[in-house]
Amino acid sequence: MPTGVALQDPRRQLFDAAVRVLVRDGVTGLTSRAVTTEADVAKGVLHRHFADFDAFLAELVLDRIARIEAQATALQDAAGTGTVADNLTRALMVLFEPVMVAIVVLVIARDELRTRLRAAGTARFPLVGEGAAMIAGYLTAERDHGRIASDTDVDTLAPTLIGTAHLLFTEWKDSPPEPVAVHKVVTTVLASALR
Structure with a gap:
């Protein structure tokens, strides 16, 4: 330059x-x-x-977390519209786009980065934890709308969805899975909760 x-x-x-x-x-x-x-x-x-490279990386991850928070707002606004499975499929396709999967691997690989992120108040497992909170918030809103069972344990169901989707996305090296595959995972995990 x-x-x-x-x-x-x-x-x-x-x-x-x-x-x-x-x-x-x-x-x-x-x-x-x-x-x-x-x-x-x-x-x-x-x-x-930036003070150093880890400070730069922490800010990069925090920038991605802010995107998840914006996505969480949009997902909450979708509660009561469309189908629960379609809304969650779209959310997971965005959440686990290739950049996000790569950043999750980065967070796992760098101890100092995780330490800085935790000091900044992120979830214990940055990005994945915020994604689980997004899904839990949405499921709570859908439970309030009566579209999932009133006794649904959203705090267990949300990380189950996140973990299952994360495994699905990490298995696809060159491109993300097709939405139909993600939809199948969502409907399977939600089978007992959907109304």
């Missing part, structure tokens, strides 16, 4: 570059040098905006 050229949004540019590197090269390929090279900026740009 030529000296004196102002970056419009350096944090976003670095986050977008990190995501591309992570999805393409995996956790081991994600280095500060790889990110700045991908972003086409000097290495010092990353360290000008």
